[in-house]
Amino acid sequence: MTDIRTARVRAPELRGRGWLNTGGKDLTLADLRGKVTIVDFWTFCCINCLHVLDELRPLEEEFGDVLVVVGVHSPKFEHERDPDALAAAVERYGVAHPVLDDPDLQMWQQYAAKAWPTLSVIDPEGYVVASMAGEGHAEGLARLITELIETHEAKGTLHRGSGPYVPPAEPETALRFPGKAVALEGGGFLVTDSARHSVVELAADGETVVRRIGSGTRGRADGASAESSFSEPQGLCLLPRQTAEIAGYDLVVADTVNHLLRGVRLATGEVLTVAGTGRQWRSTVDNHPHDAVSIDLSSPWDVAWYDDRVIIAMAGIHQLWWFDPVKRTAGVYAGTTVEALRDGPLPDVWMAQPSGLSASADGRRLWVADSETSALRYVEDGALHTAVGQGLFDFGHVDGPAAEALLQHPLGVCALPDGSALVADTYNGAVRRFDPTADAVSTVADGLGEPSDVVLGPEGEVLVVESSAHRLTRLAPGALSAAGARTVTGQRHRTERPPTELAAGEVTLEIVFTPAPGQKLDDTFGPSTRLEVSASPPELLVEGAGSTTELTRRLVINPAVSAGVLQVVAQAATCDADVEHAACHLTRQDWGVPVRVTDAGTGRLPLILRGLDA
Known part of the structure; x- marks a missing residue:
């Protein structure tokens, strides 16, 4: 493997549709000369990308006079191509560095990115010295930046001083990017004010x-x-009265970026931590109950009372978890951490960033907004089912029979008393309704600002959390009636990243991983590396599917299948070398690699976890 401290490749020039957070200036690599630059390829729907934003913040603070982070936004969904939506996301997630808009993925291709997120490190002379995919690289980046500072300070090629970031003007609204809401029994609402890091109680008018x-x-x-x-709280769950009395608090808050659940005593507003350590989950899955405040969580996005406990939409690892506020325990409820769409018994299912939950009135069904598969799914009788949705790469605004209907990155869902469900179809700016009896989807309202939740008021009225419009909005009376619903036949979209051309027959899959400076692979608790491979369709792979502990795998590609997607999950455990009480680190990435089988295709598929491909 290539030594990232000596390998250097000239960085491609940064070009795109426009820049944000630069005060209107277009940046070039020449403007960044003398600085260590991290180019972060991200898309704002991607939870792993949001994790990396949080990992980069301490580095930006620690190395502020020598480090420049440049976000290159390379979108997955059609909505993410909208420059106004990108500007809103940059504010929503507190991105405090320049962002280049790359709507056609030109920079993505120039830098050979194959996954969201991907990081490329450019030295002060303009050379790419490292590339890495996924999250968990903060410690390694800190070591690499320190080495680059020492090297280029000695050479006289390091320039200290302020960077090109220009903060935008601070807006004035009562709420800023509200996330989720619940109705209070006595009237009024609670809403998470995510960009202002708080929970707000509103009067019955939904405004005061x-x-x-x-x-x-x-x-x-x-x-x-x-x-x-x-820190950017999202979901809310009011506990049943008897449970609240025993637990000592009334409200559970999904404190998303803190990787915590918080309890709130509504009488006083007192807040306490009830689950999570504050560390992001980077471990293995088991089916055992754990002490709730001793277990790591990963971006809990929503919470709902179901099956006599709090169910957590654990968006960061594509699972559902449970939390018992009386026993003060927590554990895995559904999912394997594989990011895809597969139904079946709860331990075996695949999800992709579940972000909205709502239990049916009779308590039998738990609706799930599975955002990255653009799907409406539900838990019932120990299994997960898909009502609407076709997978990670198919989306749109299409009503009609559920098998043909399409959503676009829905973040919220609301169970209705008649057994149907309303969906906050976020990237379509719409509220959709799924009717299980007719097995059909209709549009209830559209033209909304990134709706992230739907809530029923005490009188049966429907309120929508319009996140990017910074408000709660009441739907017009009659919107849920047959006369109020519409059938929309919009465009169908499929995420089309440039496919990798592979030859039929034997192909070598190689995960490129070089430990960060001062680290080594760590097998203290078992094998230090793990590689899991699957394919869609499964017939694409004749051989090579499954899990092993080697980062190189012999695949056999089926010549009878012309195209598909290779699903690859790799992880590597490292620890600090030659120090007492060494810290441990886990690097992990999921790739969905679109491939086309051709006679001229390559027989080697390198994927960079950390390092540079030789």
Whole structure:
């Protein structure tokens, strides 16, 4: 494998549709000369990309006078190509560095990215010295940046000083990118004000602010209402009264970026941590109950009461988890961590960033908005089923029979008393309705600003959380009637990344991984590496599917299958070398590699986890 400290490749020039966070200036690599630059290829739907934004923040602070992060936004969904939607996402997620809009994935191809997220490190002389996919690279990046600083300070090619970031103007609205909402029994609503890191109580009109729980600044402090803090909270769940009395709090909050569940005593506004350590989950899956405050979580996005406990949409690892507020335990409820769409018994299913939950009135069914598969799914009788949705790469705004209908990255769902479900179809800017009796989908409302949740009021009225419009909106009376619904036949989309041409027959899959400076592979707790391979359609692979501990795999590609997607999951465990009480690190990435089988195709498929391909 190539030594990332000596290998250098001239970085391609940065070009795109436009720049954000630069005060209107178009940047070039010449403007970044003398700095260490991290180019972060991301898309704002991707939870792993959001994790990397959080990993980069401490590096930007620590190395602020020598490091420039440039986000290159290379979209997956059609909605993400909208420059206004991108600008909103940059504000929503607190991106404090320049962002290049790459709607046609030109930079993605120039830098040979194959996964969201991908990071490329450019040295002060303009050469790419490292590339890495996935998350979990913060420690290795810190070591590499330190080495580059030492090298280029000695050469006189490092320039300290401020970078090109220009912060945007601070907007003034009562809410800023609200996430989820619940109705209070006595009237009024609770809503997560995600960009202002707090929970807000609104009056029955859905507009008047009654109180704010949380200081409004990013943090994870417990305590009194004004002293406590959250980090981009999302889901809310009111506990049943008897459970709340035993647990000692009334409300569970999915404190997403803190990787925590928080409890809130509504009488006083006091906040306490009830599940999670604050560390992001980077471990293995088991089926055992764990002490809730001793287990790591990963971007809990929504919470709902179902099956006599709190179910958690664990978006960061594509699973559902459970939390028992009485026993104070937590564990895995459904899913394997594989990011894809597969139904079946709960332990075996595949999901992709579940982001919305709602239990049916009779408690039998739990609706799930599975955002990255653009799917509406449900749990019932110990199994997961798909009502609407076709997979990771198919989306659109199409009503009609459920088998043919399409959504686009839905983040919320609301069970209705008649057994149907409303879907916050986020990237279509719409509220959709699925009728299980007719097995059909219709559009209830559209023209909305990235709706992220739907909630029923105490009188049966429907309110929509319009996240990018920063408000709750009431649907017009009659919107749920047959006369109010519409059938939309919009465009069908499929994510089309440039396919890799592979030869039929034997192909060598090689995961490129070089430990960060000062680290080594760590087999203290078992094999240090793991590789899992599958294909869609499964017939694409004659041989090579399954899990092994080697990062190189012999595949046999079926000549009778012309195209498909290779699903590859790789991870590597490392630890600090030659130090006492060495810290351990886990690097992991999922790839969905579109391939086309041709006579001229290659017999080698390298995927970079960390390092440079020789």
